[in-house]
Amino acid sequence: MKAKLASRVLSGDTIAAAKLISGIADEAPGAFEEMSHIYPHTGKAYIVGVTGSPGAGKSTLTSNLIGHFRKELMTIGVIAIDPTSAFTGGALLGDRIRMQQHGEDKDVFIRSLATRGLQGGLAKATIETIHIMDAMGKDIILVETVGSGQIEIDITRVADTTLFVMTPEAGDAIQMMKAGILEATDIFVINKADRGNADIIQTDLQTMLSMRHWLPDEWQPSIIFTEAIYDKGTAELALEISRHREHLTVTGEMQKRKKLRLRLELMETVEGLIKDSIAGIDHGKYLDKLIDELLKGKINPQAAAQQLVKRLASDLGRVNNNP
Amino acid sequence: MKAKLASRVLSGDTIAAAKLISGIADEAPGAFEEMSHIYPHTGKAYIVGVTGSPGAGKSTLTSNLIGHFRKELMTIGVIAIDPTSAFTGGALLGDRIRMQQHGEDKDVFIRSLATRGLQGGLAKATIETIHIMDAMGKDIILVETVGSGQIEIDITRVADTTLFVMTPEAGDAIQMMKAGILEATDIFVINKADRGNADIIQTDLQTMLSMRHWLPDEWQPSIIFTEAIYDKGTAELALEISRHREHLTVTGEMQKRKKLRLRLELMETVEGLIKDSIAGIDHGKYLDKLIDELLKGKINPQAAAQQLVKRLASDLGRVNNNP
DSSP states (O other), X not given: OOTTHHHHHHTTOHHHHHHHHHHHHTTOTTHHHHXXXXXXXXXXXXXXXXXXXXXXXXXXXXXXXXXXXXXXXXXXXXXXXXXXXXXXXXXXXXXXXXXXXXXXXXTEEEEEEESTTOSSOHHHHHHHXXXXXXXXXXXXXXXXXXXXXXXXXXXXXXXXXXXXXXXXXXXXXXXXXXXXXXXXXXXXXXXXXXXXXXXXXXXXXXXXXXXXXXXXXXXXXXXXXXXXXXXXXXXXXXXXXXXXXXXXXHHTHHHHHXXXXXXXXXXXXHHHHHHHHHHHXXXXXXXXXXHHHHHTTSSOHHHHHHHHHHHHHHHHHHHHHOO | OOTTHHHHHHTTOHHHHHHHHHHHHTTOTTHHHHHHHHGGGOXXXXXXXXXXXXXXXXXXXXXXXHHHHHHTTOOEEEEEEEOOOTTTTTGGGGGGGGGGGGTTOTTEEEEEEESTTOSSOHHHHHHHHHHHHHHTTOSEEEEEEOOOTHHHHHHHHHOSEEEEEEOSSTTHHHHHHHHTOGGGXXXXXXXXXXXXXXXHHHHHHHHHHHTSOOOTTSOOOEEEEOBGGXXXXXXXXXXXXXXXXXXXXXHTHHHHHHHHHHHHHHHXXXXXXXXXXXXXXXXXXXXXXXXHHHHTTSSOHHHHHHHHHHHHHHHHHHHHHOO
């Protein structure tokens, strides 16, 4: 990778952006050097996370939001996260075909991130892809996942506004509580609201939300009804996203979320550096030896960890002193 | 915590074991010292992970397995993992009431681990609880989760045999593929097999399994039918677990899994030590200052991470040299 991708990304070149995103995911040499030219041009985009149960209509809803924001002349980035398995490969991407209606629009840039095969963590890869789209000049970045559980919660840690899309079918509400999604959601979207039980799930949600004590300045999650397949409710949802954005700005919460995101990115980068350093001690033999001693009961995990950190510090210190 | 819990745990004292498990989860002072007396007495228990969709009947199945293994005079530990949210607290534990029939049996020791509020990671807390039950002399340790997605996959990393429990209802199969469960499962359990679609889901599963190339010595996941509510299929399932255990022993895979578990535990312990060290630099002010500089664009995340690791190495090195 030559050190000129970044300048092409900054001029909005989608081919260069796609290359850099792949480079980051693969930890290609030079990719981090490129990123150092990207960072100074970030911090302007607004990030919307689209989470929810499989089959709830997240892709259709995302496509509707793209259409709406484009009418407002905003430029859009979309990151589609696929927790695909080795068995199914990228087959789930078929779902995303609906978004292809925007594929010809040069102001809509859509990339998929597969969770398998990522060298670093998912959160880190997502944040770096956000940086690249941000530096391209995208106004809004939609991060959509087909996953559930932990992945959803990770997404909420990188988004400014997090949507949770659900259908009126029973079971969703309980699933949600289990995964801790309730605390992590800014706007609940009840999609397929033409179905019978929309009011029941609304009542369930309101009951659960009322069980929590809300601080005066705190955002209380709102509930929006949509019928994504008919593009109904899209304008209301977009307005609610604006209302939440306004709230974050006025209360200073936006700055706090940015800081949390930076802390997460920093800690994940540190973790990556340290894992690499550990794997590199005596070309991995040191770690293997420690694990063998653990297996034989010659040392306990706490003592082994302390020994490893000590060795790590000594090795890193040596590198620091011999530049 | 006095340094005498460990010896009581070794004599099978459940109150001491419960205290030590809480101590570990809270990172109570002295808990790690106690653990150093526990480690030498571990490595004998067999660990079975029970994962699967919510409502599939995991608790009932676990209860049946306890009954079966008790008839074979084995002693049992059960770790129930609850990804409870701050909203619902421990309410989901109600599900576990079925297991209470074994509550009076002194050879069955059941503990819950909530994912919220754990200071360290879930995998680490689970492994340490396994160590404690192992040192108590439990022959079999069942690790059951009501979670989905990432938590399930973490469980498979600590278990010798992993079950995935599902019902014949549609949707399960697709969910599973998404979460990457297929690769992580040793035995699929189709519960509520009296329902209509059991053969359909069996065919779906077999098709998916046949899409993968299996090495000659590799365990190919098997499929067992149960009706947990009538205790049907329990003996077949227990036999299949034995068959898998035998396979792991004969092929040397058991040793490999033990090593992977130790590596996971070691790396999570190292991660905890390093996070504590980072948080401790200048009483946290150093990290705050770096994040402020990131926010102002004065430094980029990669450079900040390198600076942080350098400082960490220098601090740790100083500690090492001044014992």
